[in-house]
Amino acid sequence: MDNITIWIAILSFASSLVVVLITSCVTLVSKRIDAQQKRDEHLLALQKIYLTRKxxxxxxxxxxWNLHISKLNWxxxxxxxxxxxKNVTDTEFQIQENIANVINAKVIDIQFSSDDYQNVYFDNIVLVEDSNIIxxxxxxxxxxxxSLIIEISRLAESYLSEEDVAEKRIILNAYNIAEDSFEAKRTEYLRMNIELKNIFEESAKHIRQQLLASYDPV
Structure with a gap:
């Protein structure tokens, strides 16, 4: 009887020990699962914040950029x-010049804005640097x-008001030189205008592609 009692005690102790071990393992696994779930939830929350900001x-x-493209087109x-x-009045010329100045100012505002964080979220640095150079x-x-437009306008007025024939020839020669320079600069400006617009369009397309790639179900 004593042996049976001893074995019963041993088995009872062993059973209790097994239960304790199983309970401890289950508790440990459960804690690990909870910790991993909290980490996953925290990571998901950060991803949502990042994607929202992006x-x-x-x-x-x-x-x-779309606004800027419209202004470049204008x-x-x-x-x-x-x-x-064409014989435009000083008032009309000033209005046209002011509109052009506004457009030019917008180019700078959009390019060098201090709250532009696109390079933090998008791999677009090369295109941005190219656009800044242009x-x-x-x-x-x-x-x-x-400056050439103003100079040509001044020379035209001088030519029309000048009565001396020799002086008119000098003014006309200067006018023709300024006009040729204007055509060369206009061609250069229009070429860069198109080049800059193309970079903005490519940059916008690049951002859209990267944004779509962010919606990865994996």
Whole structure:
């Protein structure tokens, strides 16, 4: 009887030990599962915040670029159709010049905005750097182009008001030189205008593609 009692005690202890071990293992596994679930939930929350912010930046950036493309189209049409041989009044000329200045200012505002975080969320640095280089060159040609417009307008007025024949020839020669320079600068400006617009369009397309790739179900 004593042996049976001892074995019963041993088996009872062993059973209790097994239960304790199983319970501990289940508890440990459960804690690990809970910890992993919390990590997954935290990661998912961060991913949602990141994706939301990425969408906001994409919408803001593409929206600004589309606006800028529209202004570049306007500027392209303006300079393509600008005929300096037409006799425009000073008031009309000033209005046209002011509109062009506004367009040019918008180019700088959009390109160098301090709240532009697109490079944080999108791999677009090469296209952005290319566009910045062209903007600097475009602005330089723009200033030269408008200076020539003003100079041609001044020479035209001087030619019409001048009575001395010899002086008129000098003015006419200067006018022709300025007009040739204007045509060369206009061609250069229009070329860069199209090049910059193409970069903006490519950048917008690039961002859309990267944004769509963010919706990965895996």
């Amino acid at each position: 969408i906001e930046v994409a919408e803001k950036t593409v929206g600004r 500027a392209h049409n303006y300079y393509s159709n600008l005929d300096l041989s 903007v600097i060159a475009l602005n330089k040609v723009y200033e030269e182009l408008n």
